[in-house]
Amino acid sequence: MLPRGGDIMAFVIKTAPIDPEEDVLSFARQKTMYGGKHIAEGDTIFVFASESEGGSGLVARGIVTSARGVPRDPSRERQTPRVTITVRRTGLARRRLGRDELRPCSIWNDGRSETELNFKLYRQATNKVVGISDGTAAFLEQFFQELSPSHHADPRP
Numbered sequence: 403m404l405p406r407g408g409d410i411m412a413f414v415i416k417t418a419p420i421d422p423e424e425d426v427l428s429f430a431r432q433k434t435m436y437g438g439k440h441i442a443e444g445d446t447i448f449v450f451a452s453e454s455e456g457g458s459g460l461v462a463r464g465i466v467t468s469a470r471g472v473p474r475d476p477s478r479e480r481q482t483p484r485v486t487i488t489v490r491r492t493g494l495a496r497r498r499l500g501r502d503e504l505r506p507c508s509i510w511n512d513g514r515s516e517t518e519l520n521f522k523l524y525r526q527a528t529n530k531v532v533g534i535s536d537g538t539a540a541f542l543e544q545f546f547q548e549l550s551p552s553h554h555a556d557p558r559p
Contacts, residue, residue: 412538414448414542417432419455419457420449426489427462427488427491429488431484431486432487433484433528434482435530443466444466446464446466446539447464448462448542449462457500463542463543464489464493487531496546503516504523515537515538
């Protein structure tokens with residue numbers, strides 16, 4: 403992918419459901435949007451399993467171990483850039499975060515991490531790799547930490 407001067411960035415992939423217990427995850431020919439084409443080896447990536455395909459939203463976190471752009475088809479006038487990536491899983495989500503939790507966050511300019519995720523992942527239903535802000539990466543990290551004993555479970559069924 404394109405060199406970025408050594409910066410490590412964070413990304414999210416929304417994809418068909420996967421086995422999050424696998425140590426190595428491979429994603430071929432993934433559509434990119436919102437800077438997703440800049441994904442590179444060493445980047446952090448958060449994996450969302452698409453609910454419209456039977457997934458449960460945020461399932462895993464990992465480190466990109468390889469990333470390469472998919473060559474464009476010269477016979478097509480317009481096409482979305484695509485990437486093939488391999489990820490070493492570094493964590494499993496401990497709390498739920500998916501479409502239902504993000505749907506209320508729809509004031510697109512409110513600056514919230516939840517809104518950024520809702521906009522980039524669910525405004526268009528397609529599976530994709532997207533770049534995310536540092537604040538949103540920090541927000542997602544919370545879903546991989548143990549709940550404190552004082553944290554009460556969500557009372558909703």
